[in-house]
Amino acid sequence: MKRIIIQLLIVLISLSSFAQGNLLIIGGGSEKSSENSWNHAAYKWAVDQSENKKVAIIAFGTADNWLPDYFVNQCGAAEATNFNISNSTTADAQTTYDDLMACDVIFLKGGDQYNYYSTYKGTKTEQAIEDKFSEGGVICGTSAGLAVLSEVIFTAKNGSAYPDDCIKNPEHSDIQLANDFFPFFPGYLFDSHFTIRARFGRLVAFMANWKFNQNESIVGIGVDEMTAMSIDDNNMGTVYGIGTVNIYTAFSENTFSQNSKLLADSIQVNQLLQGCTIDFNTGEITGLTEERNPTIKQEKGNYIVYASGSDNISDNLDMISDFVNDNGSTDDKILIVTGSSQTIANSYKTQLTTAGATDIEIYSATIDMASNDDFANAVAEASKILFVNNSYADLKYFLNGGTAGEALNAKIRSNGFVSAFIGDNSRLIGQTVVQNYLEADATYYGELTFNEGLNLLKTTAIIPNTYKSSDYYENTSAAIPYAMITDTLTYGIWLNRDNYIKYGPTDNNETYVNAYGTSPVMILKNDGTKGGFSEQSAYGYTNDTPPQFAGFENMTLSLIDESTPYKVGNEVEVTTAIEPTRPKNVKIFVINTDNRIHCSWPQNQFFVKVFDTNGRIMISDLMTDQGFISTTTFNSGVYIVNLKSDNQVFNQRIFISN
Numbered sequence: 001m002k003r004i005i006i007q008l009l010i011v012l013i014s015l016s017s018f019a020q021g022n023l024l025i026i027g028g029g030s031e032k033s034s035e036n037s038w039n040h041a042a043y044k045w046a047v048d049q050s051e052n053k054k055v056a057i058i059a060f061g062t063a064d065n066w067l068p069d070y071f072v073n074q075c076g077a078a079e080a081t082n083f084n085i086s087n088s089t090t091a092d093a094q095t096t097y098d099d100l101m102a103c104d105v106i107f108l109k110g111g112d113q114y115n116y117y118s119t120y121k122g123t124k125t126e127q128a129i130e131d132k133f134s135e136g137g138v139i140c141g142t143s144a145g146l147a148v149l150s151e152v153i154f155t156a157k158n159g160s161a162y163p164d165d166c167i168k169n170p171e172h173s174d175i176q177l178a179n180d181f182f183p184f185f186p187g188y189l190f191d192s193h194f195t196i197r198a199r200f201g202r203l204v205a206f207m208a209n210w211k212f213n214q215n216e217s218i219v220g221i222g223v224d225e226m227t228a229m230s231i232d233d234n235n236m237g238t239v240y241g242i243g244t245v246n247i248y249t250a251f252s253e254n255t256f257s258q259n260s261k262l263l264a265d266s267i268q269v270n271q272l273l274q275g276c277t278i279d280f281n282t283g284e285i286t287g288l289t290e291e292r293n294p295t296i297k298q299e300k301g302n303y304i305v306y307a308s309g310s311d312n313i314s315d316n317l318d319m320i321s322d323f324v325n326d327n328g329s330t331d332d333k334i335l336i337v338t339g340s341s342q343t344i345a346n347s348y349k350t351q352l353t354t355a356g357a358t359d360i361e362i363y364s365a366t367i368d369m370a371s372n373d374d375f376a377n378a379v380a381e382a383s384k385i386l387f388v389n390n391s392y393a394d395l396k397y398f399l400n401g402g403t404a405g406e407a408l409n410a411k412i413r414s415n416g417f418v419s420a421f422i423g424d425n426s427r428l429i430g431q432t433v434v435q436n437y438l439e440a441d442a443t444y445y446g447e448l449t450f451n452e453g454l455n456l457l458k459t460t461a462i463i464p465n466t467y468k469s470s471d472y473y474e475n476t477s478a479a480i481p482y483a484m485i486t487d488t489l490t491y492g493i494w495l496n497r498d499n500y501i502k503y504g505p506t507d508n509n510e511t512y513v514n515a516y517g518t519s520p521v522m523i524l525k526n527d528g529t530k531g532g533f534s535e536q537s538a539y540g541y542t543n544d545t546p547p548q549f550a551g552f553e554n555m556t557l558s559l560i561d562e563s564t565p566y567k568v569g570n571e572v573e574v575t576t577a578i579e580p581t582r583p584k585n586v587k588i589f590v591i592n593t594d595n596r597i598h599c600s601w602p603q604n605q606f607f608v609k610v611f612d613t614n615g616r617i618m619i620s621d622l623m624t625d626q627g628f629i630s631t632t633t634f635n636s637g638v639y640i641v642n643l644k645s646d647n648q649v650f651n652q653r654i655f656i657s658n
Contacts, residue, residue: 021133022049023184023231027192027223027243028110028143029538033070036540042228042240044075046138049232050104055080057107058100058125058145060115067107077105088119097124101131105138108145114156116148117181130182136233139184143192150190152179152210152218163198164467164496166205167559168519170262175209185231187218194222194246195443195549198466198473201522203248204264204559208256220248224549226538227274235280239287242536243549245272248557261520264559269524271481273551274536288553293528294490296431296459298569299511304418304504305456309464309495311344311389311423313351318516319420319500320348321355323384327418330356332383337365337390337408344389348422352386365395367640370402370651379407388422392433392451397611397640399454401651412456413575419456423464426495428453430460432483437463437475443482444474446545450483451616457503459490460568466496466522478549480524485531485550491568492524499561503568511569513560520559523566529554586650588641590631592657599643600626606645612637631656 024046031039047053055071057063061084068080083099085091100106106129108116120126133139141149147156154161154177161174177189189210191203203220210218223229224243231237239245247270250256257263272278276287306323308316324330334357338345345362352360361382363375379385385408387395399409412419427433435449442448453461461483466476480492493501499517506512515521531552537544560566587600599608602625610618610629618639619629636658643650 020184020233020235021136022046022138022233023149024138024140024228025146025149025190025221025223025231026140026142026228027146027194027225029225029227031067031070032539033074034539034541035074038226038241038536038538038540039228040074040540042230043071045230046105046107046140047071047075047077049138052104053078054103055105055107056083056100056103057081057109058083058085059109060086060111060119063109067109079103085125086115086119088123091120091125092123094124097128100125100128104132105140106132108139108141108148110143110145112156113144113147113153116144117153117155117178121181126182133184146190146192146223148181149184150188150221151183151186152177152189153181154189154191154206161202161205163200163202163205164498164519167201167262167522168498170205170208170212170256170258172205175205177206177210189218189220191220191222193225195224195243195477196474197470198477200246200477200557201559203246204267204557205262207248207250208262208264211250211256212258217250217253222246222248231280237278237280239272239274239276241274242534242538242547244534244551245276246270247272247278259561259563261518261561262559263520263561263564264557265564267557269555269557270553271551271555273532273534273549276551285553288530288532288551290531292485292488292526292531292552294459294488294526297490298571299457299459299491299503300569300571300573301413301456301458301503301511302415302505302572302574303413303456304416304502305429306420306500306502307426307429307462307464307495308422308500309426309466310468310497312497313347315497316422316500317351320351322502322516323386323418323420324352324355324357328383331358333359333361333381335378335382335385336360336362337385337387338362339390339394340364340366341389348386348388365390365398365405365408367394367397367651367653370398370405372404375404376407379404379411382411384418384420385412386420386422387425387428390425390428392428392435393611395428397651400611400642401649405651406649412454415575426462426464429456430462431455431458431489432461432487434461434463434475434479434483437479438465438468438472439475440471442475443478443549444547446548448475448479448482448548450486457491460493461487461489461491462493462495464495466494468497481552481555482548482550484524484526484555485533485552488526490526494522505572509572510567511572512565512567514562514565515560516562520561523558523560525556525558526552527554527556583645583648583650586643588643588650588652588654590654590656595630595632595658597629597631597641597654598626599623599629599641601643601645601650602626604645606643609642611640611642631658634658
């Protein structure tokens with residue numbers, strides 16, 4: 001049984017004293033007609049809990065017959081009727097009350113919740129829904145319909161509230177909350193479209209706003225699209241659908257604070273998947289069975305690393321100034337490491353100069369430069385290194401071989417060294433790198449890919465560009481918990497264009513993440529939890545790939561800034577650099593006619609790795625003197641062969657034609 005905190009106990013007492021029927025809260029998204037679809041079991045549950053199996057479907061405006069037909073033809077409803085209640089006269093009519101009370105299931109569709117709140121409040125429609133619930137009926141709501149079913153609601157009086165605005169200002173004028181509508185589920189606030197619209201920060205802001213203005217702690221529940229939770233008359237919640245139901249609970253009365261932006265010391269987060277249950281009377285959760293207890297529990301790197309959330313120079317001016325002026329002197333040699341094009345790097349060189357730097361060089365970390373002597377010398381002379389506009393694959397290839405690559409890899413890990421990673425390159429510093437997070441719908445189609453990072457932070461994953469575009473919100477939101485559960489990481493960090501972090505040790509050998517900017521940095525921590533992954537697709541067809549949503553039973557979310565450094569370790573590791581040498585007696589050649597790669601390194605035992613263009617390891621083997629690698633399973637294309645023995649490394653680009 002998970003830990004129960006004082007605030008949740010207070011809410012549970014309120015729930016236990018409140019007579020209720022049944023609720024079905026749905027995060028939005030389109031219903032599907034397949035019997036195995038995400039919505040079928042949930043909607044059928046609603047019908048099965050009712051006595052007369054008659055369904056009233058309320059919309060603010062006209063609606064087609066698809067949903068009534070679906071309830072009757074596939075969910076077992078005796079009747080299902082659309083109700084267009086779009087003005088106060090209809091909402092307050094006795095006939096409306098009578099017609100709604102004749103149904104044991106009432107379903108509120110999506111739209112604009114302020115229409116529901118402003119039109120139905122104080123009317124017979126509101127009374128009918130409350131009376132039906134008190135009689136043990138089933139009240140359902142999707143999207144806007146969900147948003148009005150908790151005791152505390154976001155009314156959307158001023159329109160939607162956007163998460164990037166909310167975390168910068170929990171008193172934002174768009175955050176309009178009320179508790180004078182339906183009295184269902186006291187002490188809670190429901191939110192919809194949760195992951196796809198990156199509303200996790202918004203939900204925290206709603207909770208903080210209510211605490212600041214009403215001095216009451218509430219629990220937030222965020223429901224994903226094509227996902228639902230039933231809550232029966234015993235307060236038992238059950239999850240259905242493709243995504244997650246998120247339960248956010250403040251750990252203490254002092255969890256939330258403000259420093260011109262929203263800060264949160266610690267919020268308990270439960271992220272539940274289809275089949276999971278939660279007993280709202282006790283807090284007990286079932287359905288997640290895979291243990292996810294991180295092996296590496298703290299960060300120990302004895303160096304300083306900056307990471308920003310945006311590639312735009314205008315968003316990085318403060319970080320550049322700190323990088324130049326707050327570590328060493330302005331005379332320190334700065335090396336900019338970039339990709340094949342140096343255009344963006346030159347713009348950053350100009351800005352570094354403006355910030356006061358006097359000695360700056362630019363080099364491209366491409367595979368043909370991995371053993372460049374000038375590059376290696378520049379690395380040796382550098383006091384600080386800035387990474388910008390590098391592709392993951394090229395940088396990994398570069399660092400895996402050659403004197404310059406090996407020297408750079410060792411330098412950024414050396415004691416006290418200072419490095420900075422701009423925007424998209426910030427992903428690279430962690431243990432896990434999310435590759436294609438800026439491809440629309442990658443999470444939904446199960447196409448996110450995850451690779452090993454640079455391991456400067458050895459138990460962390462980082463997502464920059466969190467609010468770059470709503471096209472990618474689902475990816476940027478879902479990727480962090482998915483990576484943490486997949487690779488059993490301790491920390492996940494979200495960055496955006498308005499903030500950056502600085503990781504480093506203190507004088508007493510503890511390590512901290514410090515956050516700066518006009519927006520707080522959001523950090524998720526795993527101290528040990530049970531987890532799992534979504535196995536339900538929208539249509540439920542056997543050949544469908546489920547979306548990449550992860551569930552977990554217990555993590556902690558914090559929102560921090562410069563006033564609240566976040567401790568990530570109790571000790572540091574002293575590193576020693578190994579200067580690699582490049583061997584000259586190595587031979588690698590492809591025998592396409594026999595589908596083989598021949599590797600020869602006389603009088604040496606060596607490891608062989610073959611990487612594809614995404615940086616993934618295709619084959620890893622140990623050889624002595626020479627050997628062959630089969631390429632029968634390889635697609636035609638370019639690959640990198642990496643040979644390593646002690647501190648000697650050799651890389652060669654090859655082409656395989658199969």
